[in-house]
Amino acid sequence: MKAVTWQGKRDVRVxxxxxxxxQEPTDAVIRVTSSGLCGSDLHLYEVLTAFMTPGDILGHEPIGIVEEVGAGVPDLMAGDRVVVPFQIACGDCWMCLNGLPTQCETTQVSAEGMGAxxxxxxxxxxxxxxxxxxxxRVPQAQFGPIKIPEGPPDDRFxxxxxxxxxxxxxxxYADIPQGGSVAVLGLxxxxxxxxxxxxxRGAGRVFGVDRVPERLRRAKDRGVETFDVSSFDNEKELVTxxxxxxxxxxxxxxIDAVGTEAHGNALAKLAQQATSSMPRKLVSPLMERFSIDRLAALHTAIELVRRGGTLSLVGVYGGMADPMPMLTLFDKQIQVRMGQANVRRWSDEIxxxxxxxxxLGVDDFATxxxxxxxxxxxxxxxxxxxDGAVKILMQP
Structure with a gap:
């Protein structure tokens, strides 16, 4: 089959x-009909290269048709149309039963000290x-895949x-009061x-912050009050x-939807670029212990949110030695929540x-x-x- 493989920094090939x-009774194999390109994939393209191996197959946003199922997958059959969550979870361990499939105890990568x-x-x-x-190949297919109806185009689901x-x-996680306000950093x-x-879900005012004109325009067209960060001289002016x-x-x-590759910190950017160009065997242990993120968006979020408010971090961070303004977080009595999305916890609500x-405008969400x-x-x-690229779907 054809697949998108990682071969090095900014080098992907089909x-x-x-x-x-x-391979296991709980496996299924699906024929992919559409697969998304995610902002998280760009971290592999640029920053997290130390943890990649040439030939790794990329991607984690598929929809498709079931081709084959193992004996331990009772609720799927060939021909079913399914969406596959990006995390692999069993659905039966303590974490899964408590709404945390991203921490699944069956599939945790314990050798690396990581979650599902x-x-x-x-x-x-x-x-x-x-x-x-x-x-x-879909492991833990007795739980993960979400069956969807035939008919609507892939973009719907x-x-x-x-x-x-x-x-x-x-x-x-942002815990926005009904009729309350939320600012989303990164569009x-x-x-x-x-x-x-x-x-x-009932927010009264939604503020969107970005620097890319096409992204600001998309959000504004749907009633978001937008702010172009590049039109301000500094963070303080934006916050004000x-x-x-x-x-x-x-x-x-x-909501910080930017993450580790934020604009605004030249030193951190240089450090990321330097480490992503070093030999993987050398840089991997360094990044596991001393890696740094570009925290401009997070620092803006901390400054911007009202006292007693909530920060929801959805942008991917990977730093282990990042300085955090703990005094400000404590003094402002800010609640902070974060983590990979627990897909099956929310899918029935969505x-x-x-x-x-x-x-939600999913039918024309892809650009x-x-x-x-x-x-x-x-x-x-x-x-x-x-070219105004916000969301890309690829079809095999």
Whole structure:
């Protein structure tokens, strides 16, 4: 089959690899019909290269058709249409039963000290072959795949794999009061969808912050009050402008949908670029113990949120030696929540919104649909924010 493979920093290729097969009774194999390109994939493209191995198959946002199931998968059969969550979880351990499949005790990558295995996402999360491919082996298929109806196009349901539950959890963790206010930093796919989810869940005012004109325009067209960070001389001016819209207090909640590759910290950027270019055997232990993030967005979030408010961190961070303004967090009595999205915890709540009325705008959420063979171009375009690329779907 064809699959998108990682070969080095900013080097992905479409190669022919062996077809996946059933290896355990709880496996399934699906034929992928669409697979998303995620902002998290860009971290592998640029920053987290020390944890990758040439030939790793990328991707974790698939929708497709079941081709084959193992004997331990009673509720799926060939021909079923399914979305596959990005994390691999058993559904039966203590963590899964308590709504935390990202911490699944059956698939935890304990050798690396990490949570549940993920599709297509470094050795830290199990080096499981990913979903930007023609076919995908799905472990723990007795729990993970979400059956969806035939008929509607892939765009209606594909975002159940990651974008929708990640945005949903970001808003749930933000704990926005009914009619309250939230600021979303970063209007990429997750930030954009978080704005939409906040609106349908009853937020009174949603502020969106970004620097990319196309992203700001998309959010503004859906009623988000947008702020172009590049139009301010410094963080303080941006914070003041949003505070002025909230009686001087700041929003009730702030969602950081930017993460480790934020603009605004030249030294951290240089450190990331330097380590991503070093030999993997040398840099891997350094990054595990001393890696640093670019925390400009997080520091803005801490400054912006009102006293007694909530920070919801959904952008991926990986630093182990980052300085945190603990005095400010404590003094402002800020609640902070974060983590990978627990897809199956939220999927049943989200499904009623995936109707013909399309309140979340999923049908036209993708800005680009490309054949799998164009994956190298898709990665470059998305990483460089070219051609208005916000969400890319690839079809094998």
């Amino acid at each position: 190669e022919t690899v062996p077809d996946p097969t059933i 295995a993920l599709f297509g996402y470094t050795r830290l999360y199990g080096s499981v072959p990913g979903a930007q491919a023609e076919y995908l 594909v975002y159940l794999s990651d974008v929708l539950p990640t945005a949903w959890q970001a808003v749930a 990429g796919p997750i930030g954009d969808m978080a704005c939409r989810v906040a609106q349908v 402008a949003i505070r002025d819209q909230t009686d001087g207090r700041g929003p009730d909640a702030v 499904l009623p919104y995936l109707t013909d009325e399309d309140p 680009h649909r490309l054949p799998l063979d164009e994956a190298p171009h898709a990665y470059e375009m998305f990483q460089k924010k070219q």
